Amino acid sequence: MAIDYAEKIPNNVDLASDRKLQRALEAWQPNFLTWWKTMGPALPTEDVYLRTAVDVGREGWAHFAHVPMDEYRWGIFLAERDPDRRIAFGEQKGEPVWQQVPGEHRADLQRLIVIQGDTEPASVEQQRHLGLTAPSLYDLRNLFQVNVEEGRHLWAMVYLLHAYFGRAGREEADALLQRNSGDLDSPRILGAFNEETPDWLSFYMFTYFTDRDGKYQLGTLRESAFDPLSRTCEFMLKEEAHHMFVGTTGIDRVVQRTAELMREHDTDDIAPHGGIPLAVIQKYLNFHYSVSLDLFGSEQSTNAANYFTAGLKGRWQEERRQDDHVLTEDAAEIEVVEGDRITTEQVPALLALNHDLRSEYVADCRTGLKRWNRILDRFGIDTHLYLPHVGFNRKVGIFAGHHVTPHGELISEELWEQNRDEWLPSAADKEHVRSLMRPVYEPGKIAAWVAPPSQGINGKPFEYEYVHF
Numbered sequence: 001m002a003i004d005y006a007e008k009i010p011n012n013v014d015l016a017s018d019r020k021l022q023r024a025l026e027a028w029q030p031n032f033l034t035w036w037k038t039m040g041p042a043l044p045t046e047d048v049y050l051r052t053a054v055d056v057g058r059e060g061w062a063h064f065a066h067v068p069m070d071e072y073r074w075g076i077f078l079a080e081r082d083p084d085r086r087i088a089f090g091e092q093k094g095e096p097v098w099q100q101v102p103g104e105h106r107a108d109l110q111r112l113i114v115i116q117g118d119t120e121p122a123s124v125e126q127q128r129h130l131g132l133t134a135p136s137l138y139d140l141r142n143l144f145q146v147n148v149e150e151g152r153h154l155w156a157m158v159y160l161l162h163a164y165f166g167r168a169g170r171e172e173a174d175a176l177l178q179r180n181s182g183d184l185d186s187p188r189i190l191g192a193f194n195e196e197t198p199d200w201l202s203f204y205m206f207t208y209f210t211d212r213d214g215k216y217q218l219g220t221l222r223e224s225a226f227d228p229l230s231r232t233c234e235f236m237l238k239e240e241a242h243h244m245f246v247g248t249t250g251i252d253r254v255v256q257r258t259a260e261l262m263r264e265h266d267t268d269d270i271a272p273h274g275g276i277p278l279a280v281i282q283k284y285l286n287f288h289y290s291v292s293l294d295l296f297g298s299e300q301s302t303n304a305a306n307y308f309t310a311g312l313k314g315r316w317q318e319e320r321r322q323d324d325h326v327l328t329e330d331a332a333e334i335e336v337v338e339g340d341r342i343t344t345e346q347v348p349a350l351l352a353l354n355h356d357l358r359s360e361y362v363a364d365c366r367t368g369l370k371r372w373n374r375i376l377d378r379f380g381i382d383t384h385l386y387l388p389h390v391g392f393n394r395k396v397g398i399f400a401g402h403h404v405t406p407h408g409e410l411i412s413e414e415l416w417e418q419n420r421d422e423w424l425p426s427a428a429d430k431e432h433v434r435s436l437m438r439p440v441y442e443p444g445k446i447a448a449w450v451a452p453p454s455q456g457i458n459g460k461p462f463e464y465e466y467v468h469f
């Protein structure tokens with residue numbers, strides 16, 4: 001499964017043996033590069049210390065070196081094929097997985113791939129200007145690493161569209177470069193990917209909460225009976241782990257610095273001292289968590305049920321579940337709004353698969369909160385960060401159109417509007433955070449609102465020159 005870097009498009013799918021496909025992808029490549037140059041990182045650099053995949057195996061798959069970013073070797077890397085792999089769930093459970101797209105599932109699979117593919121370049125667009133205000137070279141390097149890999153994830157989805165979906169697939173691949181985040185005429189498909197990522201606190205929150213949604217979506221597609229999709233997602237998940245590391249440790253470091261400043265100045269109001277108050281961190285968290293929850297779709301969904309039954313999309317860690325993997329007899333409990341209160345209701349498990357995935361995600365998100373609160377504990381700070389109620393600030397699903405406080409009370413629209421600035425970043429909060437965003441590009445130096453990392457990348461020290469200008 002070694003990757004062929006002699007090819008114009010690095011790959012481990014033996015692209016050279018399919019001339020037609022190779023030509024089509026080579027024709028798409030310049031469009032991708034144009035998109036990268038116009039919509040990718042705005043900060044000019046000479047080279048960046050980046051990792052590149054050299055193998056898809058468990059051990060040592062990454063190679064680190066300084067590379068000019070637009071010469072990054074984006075390619076097509078699928079995890080190794082398991083010749084005995086069988087469908088793990090749904091109507092065809094136990095049958096061999098598919099190496100081609102069954103005609104009856106063509107439209108649904110294409111749609112799933114397009115939706116996933118659309119998020120990848122979207123985040124690069126959202127993060128385009130962050131390089132202008134990075135708090136350190138270490139952070140700048142991490143941003144660019146995330147950006148080039150999201151670009152590669154776009155390649156991953158475009159490969160599937162080109163290789164398995166004919167002319168319609170090629171048209172969708174072109175459209176992935178034509179929609180743009182926040183564009184009024186042709187926006188990205190999902191709401192959270194049209195929001196701005198205007199500052200580094202937002203970036204850390206995005207990589208913690210929104211990239212983590214990506215992890216769970218990819219986890220369901222990794223279970224797919226369509227084997228090339230499963231293998232693609234398997235390898236994307238490996239890359240995705242670093243993106244979430246950037247978020248987790250980024251928020252660690254902001255919380256740490258905030259706690260230091262609170263102790264040093266003996267006040268919660270550390271804004272005048274150049275820090276980000278804990279209350280503002282909580283509001284950013286509330287925002288990014290709630291828009292990321294919207295990405296899971298409606299709690300009850302017949303589409304999700306059909307995708308599962310057909311074998312297109314499984315559950316998170318499907319094979320570890322202790323049930324029949326068909327779910328026609330099972331029930332699940334979901335939250336519902338009944339009159340003026342929030343209660344729960346039993347529904348068929350098949351209909352509640354989005355809710356199931358969201359619950360796995362919520363449990364995972366809690367681990368971050370524990371970490372950050374441990375940092376606060378170490379500083380003897382009693383105020384803790386928390387995850388708001390799942391109904392808070394929702395635009396999709398059961399809670400859309402309702403007004404729910406972070407603590408889960410249903411309130412009137414009027415009361416919501418009165419308190420909105422207490423719960424979500426206000427114009428003044430955003431302005432303050434923005435005012436702290438100044439680039440620090442001297443090796444070993446860091447902005448005053450965030451603590452340095454406990455270690456560098458790939459064994460290099462924090463002081464290392466991760467980026468050359």
Ligand SMILES: [Fe+2]
Pocket residue numbers: 120149150153214240
């Ligand atoms: Fe991605």
Ligand SMILES: [Fe+2]
Pocket residue numbers: 150211214240243
């Ligand atoms: Fe990611």
